[in-house]
Structure formats: structure tokens, C-alpha cells
Amino acid sequence: MLEKALHGSWRYWLWMAFLLFLVGVGFFAYVRQFTYGLGLTGMSRDVTWGLYISQFTFLVGVAASGVMVAIPYYLHDFKTFGKIVILGEFLAVASIVMAVLFVFVDLGQPTRVLNVLLYPTPHSIMFWDICVLSGYLLLNIVIGWTVLGAEKKGFAPPRWTRVLTIVSIPWAISIHTVTAFLYAGIPGKDYWLTAIMAARFLSSAFASGPALLIIICLVLRRLSSFKVENSAVQALAKIVLYAFIVNVFFFILEVFTAFYSGVPGHQASLLYLFAGLDGHDNLVFFMWAATVLAFLGIVLLLVPKLRRNPVVLPIALLAVFAACWLDKGLGLILGGFVPNSFEGVVEYLPSANELMVVCGVFGLGMLIMSVLYKIVISVRRAHEGDAH
Amino acid sequence: MYKGARVLAFLLVFLSIVTAPLFLNWGKTTAAPEITVDKQAAGRVSGQGGAVACVEPVEIMSSEHMQLLGSWRDLVVREGKTHYVSSDGRMFEMSLDDSCLSCHSNREEFCDSCHEYMSVEPSCWNCHDGAQTIGGE
């Protein structure tokens, strides 16, 4: 089936060339970082994780969000999602690859990465995270590829793929729960030490992932022969809406606990993020932007007339996606490091080299996604051609 | 054959890239380096005139010094052990810097020449034998 990715329009090849360029830039930057060390990033003794790990965290959420399509389709026989369920699975594949790569480029001694498997350490959440992530990657590749292969030949997919799909649903929940546990179990990082961290992660993922999936479907509808039905888009948009409202609700719960209790440790990170601390306010603009986007997104999705408007819908979804990214892909990780254990504020600014590596990883992820989607669309088109 | 010419052409390109190191180094085989022991240093360590015998027999050391050093590393760092009893009952401090390199003080001839010949780059020297590395600067 892979050969289907080798035939395309000039637009397709231009897009692939652009992604390959991004990969090249990222690779070049990574070689520099590999040679010199993590000193080439903006991270520090105090902010020990930066954009790499925050992107990892966000992307695990995008990967997990495939279940928001899979649950209605596989468990409730909601046929409307039939066409896009495989897109969710392949989006998960690309996201996991990116997530794992982000962890890899974050390592100070990348050549020793296999030590994680050589010395399995059950008391480390990182060990479990790597286990569930690789399992989830495998599940989605196998399911997606087999189902698509069957579709190509015009057969129903083998029965065992259904078993795997059922397995993959709790598995998806587990990958993001375990990722939340990376943070939620650390004493002394008050912003992360919250029992609803995993719940927040999941609600944010179930909003941002499907929002991205709809946007991709809408783009594909314009550019390719893949025509997603409006009913599927609208059903998924409602899922985005409710998940996002829950996500915002959870965030307000955190704000209430911090400020009504008045416990300084719980307030400090929120203050830093929304008002600045000791004159440090790098993230204030982004957090307020996220707040505005969040409420804009909710209003636009909540009013049926607006949600059904083909111009407004993408704007609403982009607003939700951006708000989720700013909250989880930026503020959550960076805010957790402020203040440090001496009540000092050390801010983090990604270096140019670091941003290039980030671009490279995103480029590779989008490349994988484009290849997989290209195959899906080609298989479907060939099939539809036969049918006529 | 479906697009046979193209398949063959790319196969040829692939094979020539994969086998390039072989052809580039054809006929350039060099003799293995002579390993020399710094007799003076070894004698100094033994406390007598003659050189002290190594921890284990030479054949074992030359083929398995990496395993020995790897186990020393774990025993010292992780288990807090300090000394190694060799198969003939002698006791050595388990230390690359203080035991091995005090005898084999000629690192360039003893260690590096062979490693270079074998194309291996042990990372030991990134941290150990600081005197030699820094001294060069």
C-alpha cells in the first residue's frame, strides 16, 4: 500500500518537500545539540523541562483523543464516524512518533536511551509511560494498516482487529493518565500536585485532538477527494465542545482551590502565569490569549447556528485548539517550575536551535501523517472508482 | 519485470553505498599495533624491580577487560565494594584511575592504539584519567 504515497499532484510533492525541509532543519539543529549538549537549549537548572517535554505532553493527548471517534463508532455503532475513524488512528500514530521523538531529543545522553529497557524500573512513571506509549503506537499501526488493507481488497477487516480496537480504548485513556502521573506525583511542585491532573489532561486532549481532526478533515475536503460528511463534523464538534467545557471547568476548580484556600504555594504558579511574579511575565500574554480564545471557542461552538456555519466552525475549532495548546503545551509545564524551591523566578525562553529541533519533529510527524493519509485517500478513491 | 531497469539501477546504487567502506579501504590493511607495557610504571607499582602481573591472565584481560571493567564499575558505584580478589587470590583496588592506569600509564600506546585500530571509542576517558586529557590543553 505504501506505493500509493509515491503518486501525487505537484501540490502534494511541494508539501512533502516542505516537510522534508523542516526535517532537515531539525536534524541539523539536533546534530548541533547532540555535539554540544543541552546547553544549546533555553533550559536551566531551575526550568529543567522546556518546549520538548511540553510538546511531548500535548501530543500524547492528541494521540489519546482518537478514542473520541473510536468509542462512538466501535462501542455504540455510530456509523457516521465510519469514514474518519482511521484518520483518528493514523493521527495517533503520527502523534506518538512525535511524542517519543520529543522525549528522545530532550535526553542529555541519548545514546544511553535503551538503559530504560535494560534496567526496567517499575517505581518510575517514565518507565510505564514508555511501555504504554510503545504499546499504543503498535496497536494503532496494526489496527489502521490491517483495516485499510482489508478495505483495499474489499473485505471486512479480520475479527481480531475488533478485539484490538476494544483493547485500544482503555489503552488510550491509560497513555494520558500515565503521562499526567509524571507530573501529578511530584511533591514540591504545587501547580502539578493535583488529584485532577489526569482528568484535566484527558478533557483537554478530548477537546484539542478531535478539534485538530476536524480541521484536518475540512482541509482534506478542500484539497482532496476525501469528502467528510457534515453530520460527522457536527457530531465531533459537539464532542469537542463538551470536552472543552469540562476542561475549562476543571481549570476553574484549580483556581478556586488555590485562591479560596489562600495557600501561597498553590497560588504562585497561577499568579506567575496570569499576572507575572517578581516582574517576570513572559507567559502572561499567552495565558490571557488562551483565556480569550477559550471563551470565544465555547461561545462559537455552543450556539448551533454558529457551529453549523462553515466559516465560523474552523475559527471556533482553531480557537479551542490554540487555547488547549497554550494551556497544556506551554503554561502547564513551564508554570510548574515557577517559583523554584528558593522562591526565586527563573524564566525559560526557548533558544533558536531548540525551536529548529521542534520544527523538525513536527515536520517528521506531519510527514508520517501525510503519507498515511495519502494512502487512505488513494485506497478509498480506487475503491470508489471500482464501485462506479 | 515491472520497472525492472529502475529497480536494478537503484539496487546498484544501494549496494555501492553499503559496500563503499569495503572498497574505499581495499588493500589498506595495516598490521595490528604492538601493545607495549610501561615497564617502569609497572615496576614502580610492584614495589620491586620487576613488573607486577595484571589482575587476571593476559589472554583474559585482552579479550575481556571491558567486561571486567564493567563489573568493577557496577560493584564500586552501585554496591559500594572496593576491592577485587583475582583468581589467584591477589587483592586489587577496583579503580580504573588508581589501579589500571597506574601500571598502564602509557595510555596512548597501551589503550588508544589498539582501540583506534579496532575502531572503538570507549567513553571511559570522558570522565576518567583526567590528568592526561586536561594536561593536553
Next chain:
Amino acid sequence: MRELSTSGPGDTGMARRDFVTSGIVILAAGMAGLGGTGALVGCTQVALSDKSAVVADEAAEAGHWGLVIDVAKLNAEGNFGRIKAACHQKHNVPLIHDAKTEVKWIWAESFEHSFIDLENTYMNKSIKDLEFPMLCNHCENPVCVRVCPTQATFQRPDGIVDMDYHRCIGCRFCMTGCPFNARSLNFYDPRPYIGEVDPGYPTRTKGVVEKCNFCVERLKQGLAPYCVEESNGSFVFGDLDDPGSDVRKALETGFSIRRRVSLGTGPSVYYLVEGGEPDA
């Protein structure tokens, strides 16, 4: 157990001593370690004796090592600079003048920064102005050990939280987990930042995390840590499990505090803020 000594033995060349004939107790035969390694790499088993690895008799041992710092005495002596220099020089800690990427094992902070949950608006100026040495707390329940995915940082039976620089993958989870900011990553090759390498301790390589190790390499020789040796009595080191030990006696003399106790990590470093010398 041997008493800790603060001066170096005349002869540290233990490799030259015949431990077997001098009838030293072999504490443990580490065959498991050797056998395991051999099996792992699938090589022919080295013909190693089954005595293989032992601990030198000089080594100092304890149920749980701890450190008590008499802060008033330390500040009166004014020798913290010397303590820090000894620690950093002997352990080849690079001198990096960049607060974001510096490496440090021991350093000083003010009371309000070190005891963030104990700071009062109005408090005794003499305490407020004291310098408090910061270092790894060698916690009873170390977060760093819990989160490390490779056991590169681990807790020894004697309570010391040690680092295996060979195994560290540089993921910095331990740094994120440590509530005391006691850990440093080598953001780049540290060697150019070391004035003169002390051959007594290895340097580190880029990408690994490091921190105070309570001088395990000194304890092995029955010697007290460098900070204790340099402190002129303001640092007291010993076995917290032993009621007769120096540390426990020091803790009897006055009021002591530990950092961020409410987090439950159980620091093994105590700060004596009021009290006299153990003997006074």
C-alpha cells in the same frame, strides 16, 4: 564499624596490601554482579575467583548517614567559602559563571530562601542574616530515586543517595522531582571549566546529572566528608540511627530544623539554629 577520621591515612595504596593474609573479613562476595554481567553480554565467563569483590576494612559504615550543620557556628567561623572550595575542587565540580547552567554540590542561601515555609515577617535579625549551606539532603524517601527511569540515582543501604554517572540518560526527571534544587545537569562538557583536575575523583561528561554524594569515596577509606573536615566543627557527620553518635549528640544540644519537612521526603541534613557546640 570504624570511627570516622578527618585526616588522611598515611598509606592509601590499598591495592598493595594483601587483605587475605591479614585476615580481614570479606563482607560479601559479589559473584552475582560478575556472573550477571558476563551472562548479559554473552561472553565466555571470565575465570574469576568466587571471592571476587569485597569492601575494605577501613570503610566507615552506618545505619543511616546524616549531617548536622551548626549554622551559628559556621557563620561565626566564616569559613564556608573554604568548605565549598574543598568540596568542589576535590570532586572536580566545574566553575561555571552562569546561574542557569552552573553545576554545584554545596552553596549558601539566606534563611528566607532556604526555609520558605518557615519565614516570618518579623523575626530575629541574627537568624535572618545567617548563611545556610544548601546541598543534597540525602532524603529517607528520595523523590529523585523514585522517578529515575534507569536507577542511575539510587539509595544505598546506609541512606546515601548516590549517582551512577555511567547509567544516567540525562532525562532530568530527578531534577524536576527534587524539591531542593540540589541537582545539576552538565549542560555541556564540564572539563574546560575545571581549573585543575583532581585525579582522586572522576570528572563528569556532558548530559549527566550530578550532586553531592556525602563523599562516598572518602567514607570508603574511613574518612569524613570534605565539608566536615574543612568546617572546624560546624558540620557534624555520623550515624543518625546510633543514639551515641556525634550527630545525635549534636541534635541534643539545641533546636534543629530541616528543609520542607511537610513534603515527606525526610531530609538527612539538619540545621542547628540554636545551640552550642556538642561539647559545650
